[in-house]
Amino acid sequence: MDPRLLQRSRGVRSSLVAGVALALVGVLLLVGQAWWLARLVDQAFAEQRLDPTVLLLAVTCVGGRAVLAWGSAVVAARAAVTVRAELREAVVAEVLDPRRLGPRPSSARVTTLLGAGLDPLDGYVGRFLPQLVVTATVPPLVVVVLLLVDPLSALIVGLTVPLVVGFLVLVGLATQDRMSARWGELSRLGRHFSDLVGGVRTLLVLGSRQERGLRVTGERHRRATMDALRSAFLSSLVLELFSTLSMAIVAVATGLRIVDGGLSLQTGLFVLLLAPEAYLPVRRLGAQFHDSEAGVAAAREALDLLDAPRHHGDRGVPASPAIVVDGVRVDRGVGAPEVVVGDAVVLPGELVAVAGPSGVGKSTLLDTLLGFVPLSAGALTLGGVPVDEVDVVAWRRRVAWVPQLPAVPAGTIGDAVLLGAGGSRDDVVQALADAGAEDLDPDRVVREDAGDLSAGERRRVAIARALLRVRAGGVDLLLLDEPTAGLDAAREQRVIETVRGLGVTTLVVAHHPAVLHAADRVLELGRVPEPVR
């Protein structure tokens, strides 16, 4: 269990408390049920009659357990809902936190976490955690009750339950290495199918038939999974074997003592009926282990996301700052190589094009200027203030940014242009025209995720948005990431002229000669490689 979940989630804590309370009542009812049923059978045997009062008590206990089962399920399901809502809120607040630092989590990951990705929590919070509580409370209580009526059975159960748990842990530890060694391969093989289906168009074009590959990989996946399962089920085999054998020992020991006359039939039956309840929670817990793994993984994914560092700066940046980049390096997270941004100076009012081969860190430079990512080495100052000491929220109000694939929220194009800045309809129309997007109707409604806008159209909407922001005043820096990619020559020219005319310090990442040509100077990032021949 992840302690962070317990710390963070009120839902988890209250669910655990409620679980303990319900488990206690549950034990009482179990004891009652076993006691009255044993009495019923004893009477039938000894007196050849069934006492209606005893019968009523036994039936009431069974009925009470029914109510309890329903109650626990409701409490657990509500707890799962609460935890899911808490984590979702935390994730949204986190990704939208202006002071969050570090590589942005992939949008696919965030979307999954806000959607079905947290559903495994139902199994974890709703079933596994309550079962964990039951497992921790019920067996000891059963042993205590047995101790009162039949110390020998209590001894057998009291010794074997820890033994069962102990063996479970031992087998778990013994197989853990094998399991984790396979886990990596398993998930890689598991992703194979999703990769292929996602890339189906490419595969079709290349005439690559995947049926055989799917079968081969599927077979490998099956064999690897079966190997892993053989170990995994071994622990449940041990569990079953020990708990049923322990029960058999209790039953036989009880039976033999009844023969001797050392034990009454009623006590013997009571023991027989109650003792399995000491093993049952452990067995159920084992069965729900799968739920727990998926749930823990989901919770961990969300919690990991929430652990990003924060930007703590609070200094203001002087008006029209010069930008000095000195040996900046940025670590882009696990698996991705470190980006060497290098050195640069940008003076107020300059229009600087940023060029360089793909992957050299052009977009990363813009990210550092916006205070999105921490530097792993070097220094970046804005008007003499190091970027990590800057009040980023205030600074970003003075920056307009057009990313490579800009966001266009569902709504009208006009709304999208007005996002983060005010303006009249005429301003919007003018900004769109200046962005080379005079063909886009401000009243046109865009679907969710701008699925019906082309990349070029999205860029032009974002350029219009940036223009509006600059024209509203107070903007000291304009950052454009490949603004004219996907635009035809006439529109590209229009955008370049507009940007030139703004007179704001501008950094534009570009490949196109037209843009490079229009810049005051070109900043070459990274070493220009020899063309590979």
Next chain:
Amino acid sequence: MRARLALGAVLAAVAQVAATGLLLTSAWLIVRAAQQPPVLYLMIAIVGVRFFGVGRAAAVYTERLLTHDVALETAIRTRIEVYAAVARLAPHGLAGRRHGEVVQQAVEDVDTVQDRLLRIRLPWWSALSVVVVLTTVVGVVEPAAGAVVAAQALVTVLVLRIAVPRWSGASVASPLAPDVTEAARNAAELVALGAADAAVATARSEIARTARVDRRRAHAGGGGSAVVLVLTAASVAGTAAVLGPVLAAGTIAPLLVGVVLLAPLALAEALDPLADAERRRPVVAAAERRLRDLVDAAPAVAPAVDPAPRPDDPTIELDAVTLGWATDLTTPMSLTVRPGEVVGIGGPSGSGKSTLALTLARMVAPRRGTVRLGGVDLTELRAEDVRSVVGVLGQDEAVFDTTVRENLRIARPAAGDDELVAAMARAGLALDLERGVGERGSHLSGGERQRLALARLLLGGHRVLVLDEPTEHLDGPLARALVEDVLALAPEHTVVLISHDPAVLERCGRQVVVERLDARSTVVA
């Protein structure tokens, strides 16, 4: 596979019956012991208790291995079927839904449908075997009690089967409104624009609203186990009621009273897993329905009824072709591309240039008019045959999470390393073949991904290459070098170069401009 499945089912039943046997034999043992017979008489029961104990554990282990194996094997077949279905629908996906969503859903559904066997059928088989064994045993001892137990089983099973799926349908988590996920996707820009606070507030209230709805539904979820127990209580009362008179009359051996009275409890233990199974049923059924729809969906391009052989002549003709998906995108255009020719396709952004590329690869059918390859109408050719002649490089080609080498080999599995390196060089790329590219190529830059896709296409050996904005993410000198390299592919290959860049089009032998339907179409030959 059938044999293994049958054996698995038998073992599942054996395991559950053994559990019941354990409880009832123990009860018999103890009551018999109360008669204080010589210990020897108890030995059979003692051996029985141990036998059931060990037998149960062994049966459970073997059964789980067998059935999981079968489930995994079935999953392989399902995956192949689903892949074939998606391939038929590519690239457009299902009506109105985005391709990525369809794919994501299908991948999850394939995993979910495995539960049909493991978490629904098997629990049912073993529960029903216990019902049969138990009602028979109790019925032999005391027919009236047997009837009560049978009634308990019947009513429980019916209620679980009918009511629980309905209740659980209500307890499935409600989805969040799309604008919350959208806000999260666009987080960086909203933060940069200072619009994050408003988005957080909207998301908060939406999340709280969803939680309220889900919480109200929570009471429906846990009904299954409660039903099992309520009916057990009723059955205990019922068996006691029928046993009373029989016991008084002395027509039943007191020895067996315990067995009969405890039978309802043993039955409850066997029926309880069904509550879980039925809770799972609606989820599995929904996944199966979606997969069936996917497999049954009409293909994006109708397959040729009686396919003509692959033409040797790679001449492409467009005869009054209107391009488009669900609606017309362009005005009718006619064009002939002869073998070895270089043709540049230009036109403003969003005019349908990319649709032309997909139409040539027979991935989209033209809205009207005829496209011919070597004089044969594309609709009379196998799609695979067309694609072995016409290769398309789109703007968002898939890169697979493996090494550079494996990514390249998709196009030509038998290629040696020197061929791969040469192909990369032609695309202006010099990556280590061993390098892992990451999920969706995340360890490569946008330009590297694009060039890797180009190198891969060059390995494919297509006679006609359709390149959709190949230089988009490349910087000046490399882009120019690449265009020269691409042009040098002719006359060995026919090259159709789609670009909005006049400088690129300028270098092509011939230019064609595609214009949108709302503009005047100008087809320059």
